[in-house]
Amino acid sequence: MRAARLATLGAATALTLAVTAAPASAHTALRSSNPAAKATVAAPSEILLTYTQTISMPKVVLTDAQGGRHETGAPRAVDNKVTQPVQGTLPNGEYTVGWRVVSADGHPVSGTFTFTVKGSTTAAAGSSAPASAAPAAPAPAPAPSQAAEKESSGSSGWLWIGLVVAVIALIAGGIAWARRPKQD
Numbered sequence: 403m404r405a406a407r408l409a410t411l412g413a414a415t416a417l418t419l420a421v422t423a424a425p426a427s428a429h430t431a432l433r434s435s436n437p438a439a440k441a442t443v444a445a446p447s448e449i450l451l452t453y454t455q456t457i458s459m460p461k462v463v464l465t466d467a468q469g470g471r472h473e474t475g476a477p478r479a480v481d482n483k484v485t486q487p488v489q490g491t492l493p494n495g496e497y498t499v500g501w502r503v504v505s506a507d508g509h510p511v512s513g514t515f516t517f518t519v520k521g522s523t524t525a526a527a528g529s530s531a532p533a534s535a536a537p538a539a540p541a542p543a544p545a546p547s548q549a550a551e552k553e554s555s556g557s558s559g560w561l562w563i564g565l566v567v568a569v570i571a572l573i574a575g576g577i578a579w580a581r582r583p584k585q586d
Contacts, residue, residue: 439515
């Protein structure tokens with residue numbers, strides 16, 4: 403009887419810890435970007451991404467609304483910052499930054515965000531603006547964003563699901579063990 407109580411107490415403790423534990427912060431996250439997510443800016447010469455931890459193996463893709471790519475060269479990672487040069491002067495329009503890095507713990511993390519270029523002196527492809535139109539004044543440089551529009555942290559959701567399944571199995575095993583027939 404005492405063993406059954408200990409098994410039940412252990413299962414209840416494990417369940418309490420699993421439900422109340424804070425998620426591990428082993429994966430990095432995008433802390434800020436320049437241009438900032440959803441910002442309207444003058445044409446940038448580079449994309450700067452700052453993460454919460456040191457990262458490696460960065461990949462950055464800059465695309466326009468038609469899917470044309472505008473990054474040039476390889477991104478450069480130093481500690482928790484990634485710099486991606488932009489090819490030429492971006493025409494006015496909306497752009498999407500897609501990024502992927504590897505966290506210090508080895509897990510890949512990725513996400514996307516958009517920003518808009520306004521006041522560029524380069525005409526957009528297929529633009530019907532007259533050549534004599536004066537360009538709008540460039541927008542001030544944006545403050546870094548606090549978060550990306552979309553962000554994936556990899557497999558942490560599956561970790562929690564597995565933990566819940568393990569706790570349920572532990573509780574069921576404790577109950578089955580407590581109800582087993584006693585041997586003489």
